[in-house]
Amino acid sequence: MAIDLMKKVTLLCPVTATQRLLKELHALGIMEVTDVFERYEDARDKLSRQEISTEVCDRELQRINLILGLVDLFAPEKKSFVQGLAPVPLLVDPQELNRVKEKFDLDAQYKIAEDLDTEYRRIERALGETENRLKDLSPLETFPVAVDKLRRLRHYRVVFGSISRQNLVSLTRTAEMPALSAWEEVVPAAVEAVGNGKKGSGAQAGKESMWVLAACLPEAEDALRKALGEHGFVEIILPQITGTVQEQIKALEGDLDELQNRVKGIAAKVAALAGHRREFLMLKAFWEDNRKLFLARTSSAHGKWIQVLTGFIRERDIPQMDDLLNKYFPTVTPCVEDPTPEDNPPVSITLSPFVRPIQMLVDLFGRPDYKTFDPSPFIMPTFLLFFGICFGDVAYGTMLTVLSLYIMRKTKPYAGIYNFARLMLYAGIATIVFGFLLGSLFGDLYAEKYLGENNLLYRLMMATQVIDPIQKPIVVLLAALGIGMFNQFYGIALKMYSALLRGDKAEALCDGLLWLVICPGFVIMIAKMFAPVPAPVFYIGLLLFFAGALGLILTQGRESSGLVGRLMTGVISLYGIVGSYGLTAFIGDTMSYCRLLALSLTTAIVALSFNMMAGLLRPIPYVGLILFVVVLIIAHIFNFLISVLGAFVHSMRLIFVEFFGRFYATGSRPFEPLGFDSKSAILHRQQ
Numbered sequence: 256m257a258i259d260l261m262k263k264v265t266l267l268c269p270v271t272a273t274q275r276l277l278k279e280l281h282a283l284g285i286m287e288v289t290d291v292f293e294r295y296e297d298a299r300d301k302l303s304r305q306e307i308s309t310e311v312c313d314r315e316l317q318r319i320n321l322i323l324g325l326v327d328l329f330a331p332e333k334k335s336f337v338q339g340l341a342p343v344p345l346l347v348d349p350q351e352l353n354r355v356k357e358k359f360d361l362d363a364q365y366k367i368a369e370d371l372d373t374e375y376r377r378i379e380r381a382l383g384e385t386e387n388r389l390k391d392l393s394p395l396e397t398f399p400v401a402v403d404k405l406r407r408l409r410h411y412r413v414v415f416g417s418i419s420r421q422n423l424v425s426l427t428r429t430a431e432m433p434a435l436s437a438w439e440e441v442v443p444a445a446v447e448a449v450g451n452g453k454k455g456s457g458a459q460a461g462k463e464s465m466w467v468l469a470a471c472l473p474e475a476e477d478a479l480r481k482a483l484g485e486h487g488f489v490e491i492i493l494p495q496i497t498g499t500v501q502e503q504i505k506a507l508e509g510d511l512d513e514l515q516n517r518v519k520g521i522a523a524k525v526a527a528l529a530g531h532r533r534e535f536l537m538l539k540a541f542w543e544d545n546r547k548l549f550l551a552r553t554s555s556a557h558g559k560w561i562q563v564l565t566g567f568i569r570e571r572d573i574p575q576m577d578d579l580l581n582k583y584f585p586t587v588t589p590c591v592e593d594p595t596p597e598d599n600p601p602v603s604i605t606l607s608p609f610v611r612p613i614q615m616l617v618d619l620f621g622r623p624d625y626k627t628f629d630p631s632p633f634i635m636p637t638f639l640l641f642f643g644i645c646f647g648d649v650a651y652g653t654m655l656t657v658l659s660l661y662i663m664r665k666t667k668p669y670a671g672i673y674n675f676a677r678l679m680l681y682a683g684i685a686t687i688v689f690g691f692l693l694g695s696l697f698g699d700l701y702a703e704k705y706l707g708e709n710n711l712l713y714r715l716m717m718a719t720q721v722i723d724p725i726q727k728p729i730v731v732l733l734a735a736l737g738i739g740m741f742n743q744f745y746g747i748a749l750k751m752y753s754a755l756l757r758g759d760k761a762e763a764l765c766d767g768l769l770w771l772v773i774c775p776g777f778v779i780m781i782a783k784m785f786a787p788v789p790a791p792v793f794y795i796g797l798l799l800f801f802a803g804a805l806g807l808i809l810t811q812g813r814e815s816s817g818l819v820g821r822l823m824t825g826v827i828s829l830y831g832i833v834g835s836y837g838l839t840a841f842i843g844d845t846m847s848y849c850r851l852l853a854l855s856l857t858t859a860i861v862a863l864s865f866n867m868m869a870g871l872l873r874p875i876p877y878v879g880l881i882l883f884v885v886v887l888i889i890a891h892i893f894n895f896l897i898s899v900l901g902a903f904v905h906s907m908r909l910i911f912v913e914f915f916g917r918f919y920a921t922g923s924r925p926f927e928p929l930g931f932d933s934k935s936a937i938l939h940r941q942q
Contacts, residue, residue: 284930540936603926621921643685645854652686694720698862739848746917773803865890
């Protein structure tokens with residue numbers, strides 16, 4: 256069983272030795288520290304929580320984050336192809352980390368970064384203000400009059416705004432009258448168009464507006480504004496500037512250039528800081544880890560002389576803990592016990608290197624319950640089978656294999672990316688195998704019409720091909736449904752295995768074995784409707800169906816009260832409304848495996864289509880062969896990318912929904928021992 260046996264441990268140690276003990280446990284990375292009061296609730300009256308401050312760690316992390324934020328802004332790191340696939344932490348040797356902690360002058364670097372950050376923020380605010388002022392002034396750039404001169408007028412009132420050309424004509428005719436009888440007061444006024452405004456919008460869409468400058472005596476200002484408003488005039492407040500708007504815009508553009516040059520100067524200085532990016536990341540990782548070590552102490556509790564630590568440890572790591580305590584902490588008393596279900600022990604999984612890559616799929620769905628089993632070894636063959644069928648093509652499988660080997664070579668220290676690449680390596684090999692079986696190599700690019708009569712690839716593919724899904728889709732569909740039914744039976748068998756591990760024989764019999772009896776009989780009965788079935792086989796199917804149905808009717812309602820209630824629940828469970836399974840679920844889940852045929856046909860047909868398109872270009876004189884090759888390269892890379900994604904997603908879906916739903920129980924949490932833990936870097940001892 257791949258799930259490691261866990262033990263819960265309680266350590267009683269002198270208060271003065273607690274900090275050192277935690278550091279040693281942190282260095283070993285074998286114990287997960289838990290809250291004392293969650294395990295021993297009655298200890299709250301006898302023990303006290305130790306108050307630990309993370310102020311130092313928080314301050315250092317804040318300083319480092321400021322530096323890294325500035326560096327990432329002005330000198331972002333160029334990422335390799337592998338780094339672009341997923342975040343890749345820094346590989347740090349412990350000795351290198353110690354040297355950086357002791358010798359690197361973070362204070363001096365922070366002082367430089369703080370000054371640069373302060374200056375940049377000041378420039379950034381000035382840039383924002385300048386850009387906003389330019390944005391406000393740009394619509395008025397052609398305003399011909401010096402704005403400050405208008406503000407200096409003492410004996411006149413000036414109003415500026417926009418009005419439609421049609422209304423402007425009507426307004427000026429009224430204004431030219433000797434006595435402005437159309438207005439409320441008979442007072443002289445001047446209205447002058449000084450430029451074109453913006454095109455109208457909404458109800459004014461399509462109407463051209465004009466900028467208008469109107470002047471009058473102070474006592475006529477109200478009448479002027481009223482008359483202008485009656486003609487659709489929209490007043491514009493002139494900016495508080497000196498000279499013309501155009502002169503002010505030129506001045507602001509000069510200021511903008513100067514500010515941008517200052518930003519470039521800051522970027523040049525930050526580039527020097529970027530040369531220490533590795534040191535900053537190492538220190539960030541150190542302080543992140545140190546902070547978690549401080550917080551681990553808050554999970555302990557202490558009396559006057561004794562400190563209590565609680566946690567979980569793998570059974571195989573107990574000798575290491577005993578050696579540590581005997582050598583350095585003889586006064587520490589350990590208490591090791593088996594966890595109870597109420598303890599909710601974490602789950603640690605140990606797998607062979609071959610199976611380990613598939614664990615990432617299990618973790619995506621959720622860690623298995625501690626009392627069950629890890630399904631990773633059981634889903635490895637099914638995932639590769641599904642993936643190979645969906646993506647089956649010799650050339651695409653070779654591309655995936657080569658790409659996976661390259662990523663594995665570049666990411667061996669990074670367990671997550673390395674294991675995913677290794678999983679894709681297995682999938683690539685499965686794709687090659689099914690590519691030969693289904694007769695696909697870049698679709699039909701090996702055909703005689705492309706590579707010549709009786710070519711080597713054609714002979715090889717014809718010799719290994721078992722079936723062509725395009726020519727015989729019904730046969731492949733039946734095979735897909737057969738795989739689906741087998742996988743359903745496989746999942747039910749694993750459900751029985753899980754129940755037996757928990758010691759629940761009733762569940763293994765009633766919710767497992769009986770379904771393995773009724774489902775094959777149901778399949779034989781359904782098959783009779785579509786194809787001739789030998790009479791003995793059909794009668795065996797009837798016997799299996801009715802025997803399984805009777806058993807399910809009698810047992811699926813075993814938790815209900817009353818005989819009638821139990822029997823009714825049992826009958827309904829056959830359909831699948833209640834109970835652990837159902838015939839409708841069996842049919843629906845089995846039909847889902849039709850996607851194996853659909854994905855296989857999609858990959859092949861799209862490849863064939865691209866080959867035909869490229870083949871149409873080949874007869875073109877001079878450039879036909881070049882176009883043929885270019886189109887093939889681009890088209891098949893595209894098909895490779897979309898098909899590998901589809902094969903991965905749909906293979907996972909068949910496992911998560913149609914397979915895991917039969918037996919898999921999640922709800923546990925991963926085992927997280929106290930040890931160096933940071934997203935910024937991982938410790939890696941050089942060989």
